[in-house]
Amino acid sequence: GDVGRSPRMQYHAKSLADLVGETGGVSLIGYRGEPCVADVEHNPRIRQYLFSPYKSQYSKKGFLLIAPIKVAVLVWRLTHVLFFQIPRPDAILVQNPPSIPSLVLVWIAARVYGARMVVDWHNFGFTVLSFGRGGRHLFVFASRLYERFFSRVADAHFCVTKSMREWMVRHWGADPVVLYDKAPDFFRQTTIQERHALFTRLEKDLAKARLKFEGEAKVKASPPGTTLFTTSEGKLRADRPALLVSSTSWTEDEDFGVLLDGLRELDDRIMGEKEYPPVLMVVTGKGPLKGMYEERINRLVLYKVCIVTAWLEPEDYPLLLGSADIGVCLHTSTSGLDLPMKVVDMFGCGLPVCAIEFDCLEELVQHGKNGMVFSFSYELAEQLSMLLAKVTTAEGNAKLQTLRKGVAGFERWQPNWSRNAGPVFADLGRARISDAQVNFRFRSAIVIIVLLVALALAACRYVALMAIEAIVYVAR
Secondary structure (H helix, E strand, C coil), X not given: CCHHHCHHHHHHHHHHHHHHHHHCCEEEEEECCCCCCHHHHCCCCEEEEEECCCCCCCCCCCHHHHHHHHHHHHHHHHHHHHHHCCCCXXXXXXXXXXXXXXXXXXXXXXXHHCCEXXXXXXXXXXXXXXXXXCCCCHHHHHHHHHHHHHHHHCCEEEECCHHHHHHHHHHHCCCCEECCCCECCCCCCCCHHHHHHHHHHCCCCCHHHHHHHHCHHHHHHCCCCCXXXXXXXXXXXXXXCEEEEEECCCCCCECHHHHHHHHXXXXXXXXXXXXXXXXXEEEECCCCCHHHHHHHHHHCCCCCEEEEEECCCCCHHHHHHHHCCEEEECECCCCCCXXXXXXXXXXXXXXXXXXXXXXXXXXXXXXXXCEEXXXXXXXXXXXXXXXXXXXXXXXXXXXXXXXXXXXXXXXXXXXXXXXXXXXXXXXXXXXXXXXXXXXXXXXXXXXXXXXXXXXXXXXXXXXXXXXXXXXXXXXX
């Protein structure tokens, strides 16, 4: 994804900019796309170097043919930024995944500049690659060896869970520093005034839900300025619906069907029950399967539940989370060793979550303490029905209030980073090499990179020829 949808790297950039102070700066490199958070976008010590990704309509069907071309294009673009645009760095922090070709290019750049290479392991590229291709695929095997090599030659590492650290120590001999994802300060519970302004801005997105819950006559009779959740005076409505929020990338690694089935079962449970308010499910995010699931949503017959999809501005997303009653997370890890950033954001807003179960989730979500964990749609329906009874009344829902207390006091990004990551960068230093040595290494690096591009193109040509021969053979 693009830099704008990589919050952890944005937070790294902000923390590093604070660390270097007025005398230094941070270069943020990545794909162009959504804008970064304001603390990065308008930070005078952070300069962004962005480029567009290579796109092909044959990226899945012709993976063996397209992959080398994609790598070759990315090699060129990263090389141009790393060696011709950014100022000489003291350290280079690279996110993994993606692994190919960023790890090798950053390693070469670090050796050229005399900088330190730090890898931030969000997950493993080979497990992502194995999704849909199988763990025995040749590219998966090669990717695992590739990542293992750089786990041993980099100068320092971060990872996102204790489970991931233990795996890397056991299998690769690397010992990363555990740096948990934490929400920054702008993720918080919203005030009533902020909610009113937010739902006024989202009036068109929520028009379908308001019409369903209130009817056309009531909507037209409402005073100007009234929203689905607030009165024209900006106060919470007593007849407001319960608000559920889920964020998704609309990809195959999130089974969104579990949520739809759970909401259908919830609708059956609460229909006709007076202690339950209407339930609005807002799903945010962009992704390739969004259209398919929106068609499925439109075919659902629901009475007391309404589902809407929306894409929010970066500044509105925390406000929506801070206005919600319950968050829902469908993230499952390809490695079973990373944690969902969306739950971190929800906890930052004081929002309890119902999360689908997978390995190591207990490092973040403790069932019955700060959230609920489910495996099947009927379990999700049971949990939501338990947490939504009387949720919008003055009395509230006792179980949900207990979960909110469990979320309260969730640690923030900056103190977490200062305690765990700050000392790593402070201890790294920089190798002392002369400008002449840098120039020599630079020329050598360009030769190596050109050879890598040539190798990728040769592989592409080889695969293409093999495919043509296979087609000719079949035709005969």
